[in-house]
Amino acid sequence: xxxSAAGPAASAAxxxxxxxxxxxxLEVAADARRAGREPFLIGVVGAxxxxxxxxxxxxxxxxxxxxxxxxxxxxxxxxxxxVGAMTRPELSDIRLDWGAVRRAAELASLFRRGDDGLLxxxxxxxxxxxxxxxGAHEVAPRLVAPAGVMTSRAPSVEDEADIALGARLVAALSxxxxxxxxxxxxxxxxxxxxxxGTDAMLTRVAEMRRSGRLRxxxxxxxxxxxxxRGQDLRLDMPAIGPDTVAGAVRAQLRGVALAAxxxxxxxxxxxxxxxxxxxLFLAGYPA
Amino acid sequence: xxxSAAGPAASAAxxxxxxxxxxxxLEVAADARRAGREPFLIGVVGAxxxxxxxxxxxxxxxxxxxxxxxxxxxxxxxxxxxVGAMTRPELSDIRLDWGAVRRAAELASLFRRGDDGLLxxxxxxxxxxxxxxxGAHEVAPRLVAPAGVMTSRAPSVEDEADIALGARLVAALSxxxxxxxxxxxxxxxxxxxxxxGTDAMLTRVAEMRRSGRLRxxxxxxxxxxxxxRGQDLRLDMPAIGPDTVAGAVRAQLRGVALAAxxxxxxxxxxxxxxxxxxxLFLAGYPA
Numbered sequence: 005x006x007x008s009a010a011g012p013a014a015s016a017a018x019x020x021x022x023x024x025x026x027x028x029x030l031e032v033a034a035d036a037r038r039a040g041r042e043p044f045l046i047g048v049v050g051a052x053x054x055x056x057x058x059x060x061x062x063x064x065x066x067x068x069x070x071x072x073x074x075x076x077x078x079x080x081x082x083x084x085x086x087v088g089a090m091t092r093p094e095l096s097d098i099r100l101d102w103g104a105v106r107r108a109a110e111l112a113s114l115f116r117r118g119d120d121g122l123l124x125x126x127x128x129x130x131x132x133x134x135x136x137x138x139g140a141h142e143v144a145p146r147l148v149a150p151a152g153v154m155t156s157r158a159p160s161v162e163d164e165a166d167i168a169l170g171a172r173l174v175a176a177l178s179x180x181x182x183x184x185x186x187x188x189x190x191x192x193x194x195x196x197x198x199x200x201g202t203d204a205m206l207t208r209v210a211e212m213r214r215s216g217r218l219r220x221x222x223x224x225x226x227x228x229x230x231x232x233r234g235q236d237l238r239l240d241m242p243a244i245g246p247d248t249v250a251g252a253v254r255a256q257l258r259g260v261a262l263a264a265x266x267x268x269x270x271x272x273x274x275x276x277x278x279x280x281x282x283x284l285f286l287a288g289y290p291a
Numbered sequence: 292x293x294x295s296a297a298g299p300a301a302s303a304a305x306x307x308x309x310x311x312x313x314x315x316x317l318e319v320a321a322d323a324r325r326a327g328r329e330p331f332l333i334g335v336v337g338a339x340x341x342x343x344x345x346x347x348x349x350x351x352x353x354x355x356x357x358x359x360x361x362x363x364x365x366x367x368x369x370x371x372x373x374v375g376a377m378t379r380p381e382l383s384d385i386r387l388d389w390g391a392v393r394r395a396a397e398l399a400s401l402f403r404r405g406d407d408g409l410l411x412x413x414x415x416x417x418x419x420x421x422x423x424x425x426g427a428h429e430v431a432p433r434l435v436a437p438a439g440v441m442t443s444r445a446p447s448v449e450d451e452a453d454i455a456l457g458a459r460l461v462a463a464l465s466x467x468x469x470x471x472x473x474x475x476x477x478x479x480x481x482x483x484x485x486x487x488g489t490d491a492m493l494t495r496v497a498e499m500r501r502s503g504r505l506r507x508x509x510x511x512x513x514x515x516x517x518x519x520r521g522q523d524l525r526l527d528m529p530a531i532g533p534d535t536v537a538g539a540v541r542a543q544l545r546g547v548a549l550a551a552x553x554x555x556x557x558x559x560x561x562x563x564x565x566x567x568x569x570x571l572f573l574a575g576y577p578a
Contacts, residue, residue, distance in 0.1 A: 173467050180460050182480030193469030196483040199505060200495055208487055208495070218486060 018042045019143055020081045020135070023052035024088025028243060028270050032087045033059050035144035044081055046072060051090055070103020073133055083136050085143055086123070086239060123239040139238035140268055147272070149288040151264035154276045157285040159259060162190065163226055167261040167289050169193070170228025178233035184242045187257065189225030194218060202229065202244070206251030213256055223258045223283065230263035230291060237266060245270030246278060253282045264288030305329040306430055307368045307422070310339035311375025315530065315557050319374045320346050322431035331368055333359060338377055357390020360420050370423050372430055373410070373526060410526040426525035427555060434559070436575040438551035441563045444572040446546060449477065450513055454548040454576050456480070457515025465520035471529045474544065476512030481505060489516065489531070493538030500543055510545045510570065517550035517578060524553060532557030533565060540569045551575030 019041040023029035029052065033043040045052075045061040052063075062075045076084070100108070110129060127137040141148045153159070159167060166188040173193060177183035185197040187209050194212070197205045206227065212218040231242050244260065244267065252260050260279070262269070265288070269275055279286045306328040310316035316339065320330040332339075332348035339350075349362045363371070387395070397416060414424040428435045440446070446454060453475040460480060464470035472484040474496050481499070484492045493514065499505040518529050531547065531554065539547050547566070549556070552575070556562060566573045 169467070173464075173469075176463050176467070177460075177483075180456070180463070180480050182460075183483060186485075192486070193467050194486045196464075196470060196485045198473075198483045199479070199481045200499060201504075204495070208491070212487060217488075 016040045016042070017083060018044055018079055018081045019138075020044045020046055020076055020084035022046045022084055022086045022090075023048065023056050024086070024090040025051055025053065026088050027053060027055065028245070028268070029053075029087040030055055030058065031147060031270060032085060032140045032144045035146050036085075039143065039145070041143060044075075044079060046075070046084075048090070052088075065099040067100040067104045069107060069129075070101040073103055073135075076133075076135055082134060083138050083143075084130060085138050085140050086126075087140050124236065127236075127239055137238050140241055141237055141265065147268050147270070149262035149264050149267045149269050151288045151290050154269075154272065154286040154288070155259075155279045155284065157259070157280070157283055159226070159261065159285050159287055163258055163261075163285070165191065166226045167228055167287075170226060170261070171230055171263070171289065171291070174228060174230045175233050178235070181232070184232060185227060185229040187225050187227050187255070189218075189220060194225055202227070203247055203251050206248070206255045206257075209255035209257070210251075220256070223256050225255070225257045227252050227255075227257055227260045229260070229267055231266045241266070241268050243268035243270055244275070246274050249275045249278045249284070249286070252284055253278070257284060259285030259287065262286075262288050263291030266291050303327045303329070304370060305331055305366055305368045306425070307331045307333055307363055307371035309333045309371055309373045309377075310335065310343050311373070311377040312338055312340070313375050314340060314342065315532070315555070316340075316374040317342055317345065318434060318557060319372060319427045319431045322433050323372075326430065326432070328430060331362075331366055333362070333371075335377070339375075352386040354387040354391045356394060356416075357388040360390055360422075363420075363422055369421060370425050370430075371417060372425050372427050373413075374427050411523065414523075414526055424525050427528055428524055428552070434555050434557070436549035436551050436554045436556050438575045438577050441556075441559065441573040441575070442546075442566045442571065444546070444567070444570055446513070446548065446572050446574055450545055450548075450572070452478065453513045454515055454574075457513060457548070458517055458550070458576065458578070461515060461517045462520050465522070468519070471519060472514060472516040474512050474514050474542070476505075476507060481512055489514070490534055490538050493535070493542045493544075496542035496544070497538075507543070510543050512542070512544045514539050514542075514544055514547045516547070516554055518553045528553070528555050530555035530557055531562070533561050536562045536565045536571070536573070539571055540565070544571060546572030546574065549573075549575050550578030553578050 019036055021029050021033055021043055023045050036043050043059050045056040045059045047056045047063040049065045064072045170186045170188040173186050182198045183196050185202045187195040195205045195209050229242050308316050308320055308330055310332055323330050330346050332343040332346045334343045334350040336352045351359045457473045457475040460473050469485045470483050472489045474482040482492045482496050516529050
């Protein structure tokens with residue numbers, strides 16, 4: 005579990021990627037490499053996928069702050085992206101090293117804040133060490149939702165109205181640090197996401213349709229997903245992927261609408277193909 | 292399925308109750324009778340409980356508007372409360388009589404509106420026929436959440452902060468005609484209600500706790516329930532009952548907070564007793 009050998013040479017400055025759960029950090033690494041960056045992946049024990057070892061990497065435990073900074077400094081890395089969901093650690097997952105103890109007061113204060121405060125505080129700690137935090141959208145631009153339609157089917161006029169309503173709703177929820185997604189059908193709000201996450205919300209809509217609580221015929225409704233207003237996209241960027249499209253299919257939605265430039269699309273080609281197969285649209289709207 | 296004989300004599304003007312689903316219309320009838328009104332229940336075929344026949348009543352099908360007005364006029368009834376959930380009817384449930392056909396354009400336009408518009412439109416139709424719509428809170432005041440604590444346990448200072456946050460959130464959702472309830476724990480919004488209803492939202496919180504998605508220890512979080520800002524309480528008043536308390540217990544909440552004077556509490560004594568048995572609070576907050 006130490007840093008592996010350096011990867012292929014790259015033309016631009018090296019880029020660290022702090023890897024949350026899942027395969028998405030690897031996609032960002034691949035797209036960043038296509039864009040000429042040399043990715044160095046930081047795996048967090050208990051959070052990151054083992055597959056990060058395909059890239060130059062180091063494993064750290066939560067709390068091994070000193071080890072992390074040492075690894076970055078040894079490689080002259082001055083930019084880092086934080087990618088993928090990082091669950092709030094259990095106390096037992098944390099191992100404080102000297103680098104953490106030196107910053108104990110600062111770190112402790114992070115855990116008294118909301119999720120946004122936690123990330124902002126973490127970013128501040130990195131930046132004071134000379135490591136600039138960059139967003140996945142900056143280093144892997146091909147992974148960001150474009151403005152416009154990604155599928156054969158485009159939103160109808162009624163869909164556009166539902167998208168506008170959903171976008172206004174998510175914006176209104178911004179100040180509560182909850183809800184980056186909603187499902188709207190013909191002007192009616194069917195579901196609002198909070199702690200359960202987007203996939204669970206789509207499962208709920210599918211269940212309401214099955215049970216007859218929602219009585220729409222055929223495809224109905226739009227999933228709208230957007231960052232909170234004023235959200236720092238470098239730290240926390242909403243994302244969808246094939247699971248989201250599969251959830252939208254099960255919920256019999258008409259499509260998925262994303263704030264253009266502000267939502268990551270994991271495996272975009274596959275998402276578009278699977279939406280097309282069921283007649284759903286996938287579109288970015290000007291945010 | 293005709294009007295039954297008149298009930299016991301009452302001191303004040305007779306009161307019609309248009310009965311939605313469940314037993315709550317019967318509670319309103321009982322409390323209104325205690326307050327000296329003579330209740331006349333209107334059962335809707337396919338919606339109202341058979342138990343409404345314990346009171347003077349008439350059964351109508353959805354769309355039998357003429358029959359309904361004739362029944363009210365025959366009894367000199369000039370006030371009506373609409374109590375309990377009325378699901379939007381399937382077309383096949385509707386039987387249009389001459390009274391409905393006369394008002395066809397008006398009725399048809401109702402079904403193109405949101406739930407609020409539907410109710411407001413219905414109320415307008417009644418009022419133009421000389422039947423004033425009154426709220427359950429006006430005719431059955433004992434069934435409304437009071438300001439203050441209904442249980443042995445009272446909200447803590449932290450609970451009060453969660454209640455304030457939940458109340459602000461529900462108010463912010465008002466303009467979207469969605470969400471009259473939310474669950475908040477230690478400043479974090481765990482769940483927001485939309486089309487699924489309060490009980491399903493509480494089930495979701497219980498599942499998130501069971502699965503470990505939420506990692507609170509012991510009782511955590513508050514259910515906050517309030518009407519939408521500007522909601523016409525005569526037409527649509529939020530309500531809780533023993534099922535809600537049972538849901539809050541399963542979700543391991545610390546308590547339930549209701550906008551005082553604006554939320555109905557079905558079987559209040561039982562709700563308080565069952566909350567007490569599990570150490571939850573049940574409180575009305577000044578709305």
